[in-house]
Amino acid sequence: MSEQTQFTAAIVDFITGMDGQTPQGEHLRLARRCLMDGLAVALGGSEQPGMAPLARYIASIGGAGQGRPLGAGDVRLPAHLAALWTGTAGHAMDWDDTQLAEGPGRPYGLLMHPTMPPLAACLSLLDLAAAEGGAPVSGARFLTAFATGFEVGCKVAEAINPDHYMRGFHTSGTIGAFAATAAAARLLGLDADATARAIGIAASCAAGIRANFGTMTKPFHVGRAAENGVTAALLAREGFSANTEALDGKWGYLTIAGPGGEPELVAHRLGQPFTMVSPGVSIKPYPSGVLTHPSMDALRFLMRDEGLAAEDVAAVTLHAGSNVLGPIRFRIARTELEGKFSFAFLLSAIILRGRCGRQEFTDSFVASPECQDMQARVETAFDPAIEAMGWDRIRSRIELRTHDGRQFTRWADEAYRGGPDNPLSDREVEEKFTDNAAGLLDPARQQALFDLVWSIDTAPDAAALLDALHWGAFAHHGA
Structure with missing residues (x-):
């Protein structure tokens, strides 16, 4: 088996081997910061103009109440639609964090937005996973799934040929689908075969083109990536078949959508180190690219x-x-x-x-x-x-x-503000949250959310995040 045909298998091994590997040390510190930032921009983004037609569309579909969309109070939706809502809100202002490039020929700062697809997928599945497991999803389990999806998305983005973006694909929509799938598979506890099939399903969903930049459809790319990841994981759990080497080979995603790539750059470096730690992630000071x-x-x-x-x-x-x-x-x-x-x-x-x-x-x-x-x-x-x-x-x-x-x-300063060499302080990340929460959450609720996020790895129930963030977004949009 060639190096390239081992890439999917390496990712599956990483996803299914994360038991008991809650982020530690610097990885834990950064994961909390990415979580805080992701929740902030999704909260603020939930009232952006594009969310009104999306809310009406989702409400018109209805379905089983499996998960809660962020900010929507007691609304219950099918899990994939909750992911669609939260992921779209999280990118609605283009204020979510950015993965830095590491490999040769990769344009610095131009890979993907790594937090929102896996975060939206995990949030949408919390209630379903708790109901099926008979116990709340702990903060540690939630954070592990989120960090797993974050890492998988970043490594696939490093592996694919940079021409993928330059030709007009929007990486946060395309590669974001694999990040969300990895997170959902980890949170649901899929075995190796089901996880490989989930990646295969996601490979036939992963899409998004830069022609839609500047429209409501750009943030929809990230929402769809989260939705695709949840759908892929749930379909695979039900036995839906797919190619279990879908990233690899002549007809694999890297070859078709790249075209090509260098999986050998990352296949043996999943978590070694975690991309969140090195080369790092940029938490944006401004809601633009x-x-x-x-x-x-x-x-x-x-x-x-x-x-x-x-x-x-x-x-x-x-x-x-x-x-x-x-x-x-x-x-x-x-x-x-x-x-x-x-x-x-x-x-x-x-x-x-x-x-x-x-x-x-x-x-x-x-x-x-x-x-x-x-x-x-x-x-x-x-x-x-x-x-x-x-x-x-x-x-x-x-x-x-x-x-x-x-x-x-x-x-311009090469050590730009927000990047790993000149990061926003924890207090500045909180201030960014406050900017996004203005008019939606009072200061006491904001502080309670801060306390929860900074200790999420010890929280007995990660669904407390959704409890803390509801403000009636669906009602606001008349859905």
Whole structure:
């Protein structure tokens, strides 16, 4: 058997061999942080405009009350639909964490959003697993399943040819399906054969294309990945058949969707080390693609250090390579969804508000006359010299001209805020949660949630997370 035909088997061995291996040490610390961040962005994302039609769609289907969608109170849904809701909410603001690249030729910071697919899958199965097992799912069991899915997704994303993303696949939707499947299989306790079949089923579901960036369908990719993972695991548990080497060989996922890949880079490194630990994960300070963050910070700190105000700014030009400019689709944003893929908007928000968070990502602010006027003053320029420096870091340069003729230049810091070399503090992660919870959870409930997450590995019932986060999201959307 070749190296490539062993990749699926290596993943199955890892998933089914995680008994008693709750994250420890630094892995545990980071897993709690990713959990806190994932819950934050899913809570805030649950009230985004795209969630209203999704809620109506889900309500129209109905079905067995197997699991609870995050934020929806006492609503019970089929587990796969609960995963669809939570996963979509978690990516609705594009504020969920980002996996860093490690292998050669991998564009730094441009692989996948690793937390939401496995987290949404695990949350959606908590009630079902407890009902079938006759006992609550412990925090340790929940965290182990989540971390298992996180690791599998990251390693598959490392293995597949980077051309997978460059050709237009959205990795968080495609590879996210394998992350969710691994988490669901681990939480449900599937054996090796069922786990391999679940991966095979997921391989025929894993999809998502970048043409839908800037629309409600982009976060739907992550919701669908979570849904696909839960569906695959439940189908496999019922005996549904699938190829048990579906990642491998001539017709396997890596070959077809890559095309190709280098599974030998990761097949023997699952958990050695965990990707969450090394090379690490970026917890985002802004609700947009991670490749935009260093430039946003560069402009923010330039204006702060030079004492500049919005009325001083005549023009801004961002110089960068294709790794930074390539995912940007909109010259001028008209909606908040387009704004996530428009440097004109992202930099205008920094100029006008000195920040770019949940309150700035609204259709009303993006379309406001002041924001539209400022966007017209912000340009991007491909820079061959920056391109020649390579894609191993997120590099860019801001040039700003004032109305009185002054010129300022600032390079983006390679140790960008939120990345492993310059991480958000635990307190900043909590503040991000508070930003997302504003108007939804009062301070006492937020603090109770903080206490629960920071000790989740010792919690007797992980479903307490869902209890703590309900605010009636489905009712809010009129579902």
